[in-house]
Amino acid sequence: MVINQESEVFKSITTLGKYVGNTPLYEIQHLSPKPKVKIYAKMEWMQFGGSVKTRPAYQIIKAALESGELGTGKTLLDASSGNTGLAYATICARLGIPVTICLPENASWERKKLLKGLGVNIVYTSKFGSSDESEAKAHEMYNNEPDKYFLANQYNNENNWKAHYEGTGPEIFEELGDSITHFMTGLGTTGSFTGISKYLKERDPSIQTIGLQPDGALHGLEGWKDMETAKVPGIYDTSLVDAIKHVDTYDAYDMLKETAKKEGILLSPSSAANLKGAIDLANEIEEGVIVTLFPDNAEKYSEIIKSLF
Incomplete structure (x- = not known):
């Protein structure tokens, strides 16, 4: 049965839209290895529900x-x-x-x-x-x-990547425009990678879009998939992939500690892994603007945080 657009449920879901997205784009100040390479990350926990999801x-x-x-x-x-x-x-x-x-x-x-x-x-x-x-x-x-x-079938639901194509991608491009040279993020459901990459490449085909994966099937990066061994989501568009790079779980944990000390932000392991991937890329190029995502912060990972600090 279709929900009546005058119903309280429909009014509530429409009202909630005001609290979805429009998250800050944070510039990494102290961890980028080269002065001509800028790194930005969307702070996705700063919306209703507390994460990119x-x-x-x-x-x-x-x-x-x-x-x-x-x-x-x-x-x-x-x-x-x-x-x-x-x-x-x-x-x-x-x-x-x-x-x-x-x-x-x-x-x-x-x-x-x-x-x-x-x-x-x-x-x-x-x-x-x-x-x-x-x-x-x-x-x-x-x-x-x-x-x-x-x-809901998030791994195969087209609305997963469309949310990022219609929201996250435009937000990033509106703020940084043609200065963007690279976009990269971890691959899980692949919705954020597919939607954002598709939008950015339509605006500027020269933008390099890079998928990040754990360096093996047994890893500690919650939400990430090792695409060589896991079931590949139906929404994953490999035509958008310019490169795949891998991140070690323990390197991500080290990055989590570094970010806390030098940037004043307590990240989740997957957010730290995204930043690790961006810094690794920054070491490979001489200049550019790299954009990634911070899917969530450390609030839901006290067991990991206690073991690291």
């Missing part, structure tokens, strides 16, 4: 309400390593929509606690199966009860 979660939910896929009485169902699940939960709590998330057992305890606090029904999957096993479980549950669930 708010953007696709909002767009997926809004589109599903408009189409009627997420009709009255249905539960939103998806797989998540944590941040998308929190974004769904935060938005749906305001809308009165129940949420079920298939989550790997090794997600941080903060994420589990927050999801439970937001009323999410968590279905745990093996810590050895990563997000791929969680995705398979979500599909199994949907296939068993299709009338009960709206399967």
Whole structure:
């Protein structure tokens, strides 16, 4: 059933749009290795829901309400390593929509606690199966009860990358314009990489777009995928990839400490990994403007932070 545009649910989702996106673009001041190489990062935790995943979660939910896929009485169902699940939960709590998330057992305890606090029904999957096993479980549950669930399917939902094509990409280009020489970010669902890269290349085909991956299948960068061994998301557009670079988990942890000391920002491991990738690239070029993302900060990673400081 299509949600009436005069209904309270539709009014609420429309109002929430004011709090999605428009995050600050932060210039790295003390860690860029060369004076003619500038590094900028979008501080994505500074929006409703607290991470970069708010953007696709909002767009997926809004589109599903408009189409009627997420009709009255249905539960939103998806797989998540944590941040998308929190974004769904935060938005749906305001809308009165129940949420079920298939989550790997090794997600941080903060994420589990927050999801439970937001009323999410968590279905745990093996810590050895990563997000791929969680995705398979979500599909199994949907296939068993299709009338009960709206399967958000973030790894294959076009609204994932469109959220970044319509939001994050334009925000970056509006601020930096033709000065941008490189964009790079970690590959997970690949929505942010695909959407932003597509937008930037349409504005300036000379911009180099680089995907970042962990340096192996066993890593500590929550939300990232090793594309050689993991299931590749359906929304991943390889034609947009100019290069792939790898980041070691422990190098990312070292970068997390450096950023805290020299920039005054406590980042999440994946944000620190993005910055590590950008600094590695800065060492390879003589001048340019590199843009990356800080998907979230350190608030949900106290176990890691305690071990590092």
